[in-house]
Amino acid sequence: MKTEQRVPIQLSDYQVPPFLISTVNLDISIYADGAVVKSKLECVRNPAGDAGLPLVLDGQELETLSLHLDGRLLLAGEYVMDADTLTITNLPDAFVLEIAVRNQPDSNTQLSGLYRSADGYFTQCEAQGFR
Numbered sequence: 001m002k003t004e005q006r007v008p009i010q011l012s013d014y015q016v017p018p019f020l021i022s023t024v025n026l027d028i029s030i031y032a033d034g035a036v037v038k039s040k041l042e043c044v045r046n047p048a049g050d051a052g053l054p055l056v057l058d059g060q061e062l063e064t065l066s067l068h069l070d071g072r073l074l075l076a077g078e079y080v081m082d083a084d085t086l087t088i089t090n091l092p093d094a095f096v097l098e099i100a101v102r103n104q105p106d107s108n109t110q111l112s113g114l115y116r117s118a119d120g121y122f123t124q125c126e127a128q129g130f131r
Helices: none
Strands: 019-031 034-045 055-058 063-069 085-088 094-103 113-117 120-124
Touching (some): 063 085
Antiparallel strands (some): 019 034, 034 094, 063 094, 113 120
């Protein structure tokens, strides 16, 4: 469990997103040694957004297995990943992004994302501002 305090995100920090995600498909496979989550995102550039901004996705305690853009495997130099975000630049105006990650719901004590409790597996997806 993380012990450091996160910096709150203020309403004044909000920016119009550079991309809109019109469709999300999730496939979740739960195994004894963790869960594999495959997502397929259909994205289009937001006409009201800043065309120069990259796509930035938040995620914590995930092991990235693969990233595909329009069916093509992205190579390490085509994206930037740190402990909390995935950033992809130089994207077309419309694309399909497929991501496969592994996480550990049994050891997730944050009660966010996919986690296991005594009665089963649960997800808690919440807006950043409500943390």
